[in-house]
Amino acid sequence: MSRDDRRNHKGRQRNRGGQRQFSRSAPSQRSRRADPARLVAFRVLRAVALDDAYANLVLPAEIRRAKLDKRDAAFATELTYGALRAQGTYDTILGQNVDRKLTELDPPVLNALRLGAHQLLQMRVDTHAAVNETVGLVRDQIGTGPSGLVNAVLRKVGEKSYQQWVDELTADLGEVEALALRHAHPTWVVRALRQALKAQGRGEELAELLAADNAAPEVHLVGLPGELEPTGYEVLTSAVEAGAQLSEYLEGAAVFRGGDIGRLPGVAEGVLRVQDIGSQWIAQALTSPTVGPGERWLDLCAGPGGKAALLAALAAEYEVHLQANEPTPHRAELVQKALSPVPQQAWSLRTGDGRTIGELDTDFDRIIVDAPCTGLGALRRRPESRWRRTPSDLAELTVLQAELIDAAAGVLAPDGLLAYVTCSPHMAETLVQVEDALSRHADLELLDAHEFMAEVALPSGAELVQPQQNPTGEVAAKTVQLWPHIHGTDAMFFALLRKAPV
Template identity: 75%
Template sequence: MTEHRNNPGTGQGGERRNHKGRQRSRGQNRSGQPRQFSKAAPSQRRRSADPARLTAFRVLRAVSRDDAYANLVLPAEIRRAKLDKRDAGFATELTYGTLRAHGTYDQLLAQCVDRELSALDPSVLDALRLGAHQLLAMRVNTHAAVNETVGLVRDQIGAGPGGLVNAVLRRLSEKTFDEWITELTQGQSEEEAVALRHAHPAWVVRALKQALRLHGRGDDLADLLAADNAAPEIHLVGLPGMAEEAGQKHLAAAVEHGAVPSQLIDGAAVFRGGDVGRLDGVREGQLRVQDIGSQWIARALAEPAVQPAEKWLDLCAGPGGKASLLAALAAEFDVTLTANEPAPHRAELVRKALSPVAERAWNVRTGDGRTIGQDAPGPYDRIIVDAPCTGLGALRRRPESRWRRRPSDLAELTVLQEQLLDTAADVLAPEGFLAYVTCSPHPAETVAQVQDLLRRRPELELLDAHEVMADVALPQGAELINSRPAVTDPTAARCVQLWPHIHGTDAMFFALLQKTD
């Protein structure tokens, strides 16, 4: 009898190819049984990348390799691939879902790989994460999830890693997400188990839990984590004060195309209709994407009676979201805004963001905000310090950031926040207003900073930020702001903490202070 070492076999005993040409991996599975034959013969396997999955893969590679932001890269990749609305939606969910659950999927994949994940080629690991999300969190059947991911790998990386990816994903598909989580969380603390299930680092879960308790919402942790993992809505603002009310007209046109007017504040809308870049006014900058919480705070700072010829300052203006709205409001009140940004390339973004507004209403300074007293000393009647922070309040919009940040980042950031606040207090005019804002609810970056500032600066008085936010809100927004829970900390009680699961905004913090004479 002829020996068939190198020929397809009949699938008997140790042969690796059955009579249909389907192949079986070498060795045994974890139960000691021979591995199963593949679902398809080699000639039937996908060897090209599906465009939607390829788009998601390219975004993941940009995030992993270049520290890019997915929300900036994804729209360009969707346009590059010329995806229709359905495929664009699939690519968006696959991209953001994979990035959100990155850390959790890595722990699950580690149970299915016979080496450290760090030993894998980074591009292969990104492909495995995409496959994991399809298997465990999307309505994609197992065969399609595995076959399409292997095809992507063969097309973009090479034939060699295809077998590894196939084997790992098939092993992963043997259990549901809940079954994997139950297995991996045995013996873990409650916080560690919650962190793994909801795809947040444990230190972030602890910080959010502490912040919720501080603001009287100690039972909301699961709701907040779920909101962090939900697909974010797009918020729009029509800039006020434009020629012929262009901003509001563009906002009204967006509503005709499916946007829903905000129930919280005027001049804002929620858009769920796809590529916002296709809306009229976005390219011109008169209609802008900006979280409603950010809009709300900017309008609140401009709420107390504005006097003629006031000088306003945005101390940390880049990339220009709040600054553009503040500049438009400044133009309406016939006052001027100085927008400060230390990084030259981001200062250019600020100029571009402010360009739709009359130039008489604004100017841009490029420099360290901590030195503004040297060449632009003011005094300023209204100052917003939207300080650099951990960004824990925008995890739903920047899903990759939860895995980039480390607890050690707090030390550097809180020192910078303190220095910027002291600079702002130095250049604030008597009776002037200072808004301290962070896109993070972390107590060390919010209430603790305000408490320390008040100790250092007895000339500052902490106002009740709820009152000014309610004054610029629509009835539903005012009701939400005023229906705050009882808070024992007196500083926290006078500050506003927005939440995605309650207000539908990023978890932004807002404190409003006034300088006494």
């Protein structure tokens, strides 16, 4: 048949025969509505970008709002955390495929591209589905205009695997820069973690730590001790029946790997709580030496209340009193709620700046300063923090940490114990901070925190917190640095100081 034979009487070309096939990428065939699970992830990324929200707080509410079933909720969770966690690496890859600077893109479009990149490169999502559904999300939530750009960019991204992109982009980089891109951490954070590991004699474990930071964290549970209703023993037993496993390191703790925490007995009452085992461990270590009658304890930075609740429950058992302090009113409300399961006579709450704690005109026998910090030890749980924090944050935070230590030292009773804690391994917030505190306060003595951690641990836990053989200096030798890749906890730092007796 000649070319002219396929034209009708008006000169228009006729169909060549057979069933007509439409391109999958044709606009008329593309999804124009957002898939509910992907829409949840998009909304969380928007809240993180626009409101400085934390994904772990926003995501559960968005999942409930969308009424996602268990499968879609798991998909939305993986997509949200994955896109946030690897944001810097995805932005580098996207930058190779966009004809302008990423900063020139509207933030919602960039968020959609990150979600699409994660589906293409790190999830078991068909390439067509990843592109098509992301384009549908853009058309539904942003508009038709940017959908063509998103479609074109994601098709280019999908031409290579994640490994191929990383290998190509790290080919000419130095070791730290390559590790930063490969493991999706800012370069300055990688340098800080390397320095902290070296101080603890673990310099060769950097890649292992970075990989652990990117693993989905387990949920740690604590059953509050004491005569509560229900009891901590009862709620932990119920949690085990629901699939949790008792911790191998610490009594009263459990690990939960799946399911809805809110449905476990004791959660509604506040007796069963989500709390990192490292945090539980440190709180128990502070109370491990013999508790005397009438002791007064202080949690100087109590919000949002996890450690305060555990300390208050222990205080009730020992028939002593915990003073909780929190400067921010809305966080003080969270502390109040966390403390509510514990008998009121065991605790009290002050809303005020911790640096003014001396206004109470009271000395305390045990004080914990869980100081505000960069949070670099909890990057598994708050993946957006790695891209939100900057080195400039350290200047303000380290000044505040020093002032809180000084305030605590000022109200520490003779022979009293002061625990300095951060959820960051950055040396400026840990070893340097303790060294400076010792130089300012000649009446403070640094104790070996490993001994107190081991005292409250189960046998396997006691073995895990033995001092390193080659730390750099006395402070590193006597303080405990927990690590995700070793202890399965957040990277918490713990120093224990004692004030000289009169």
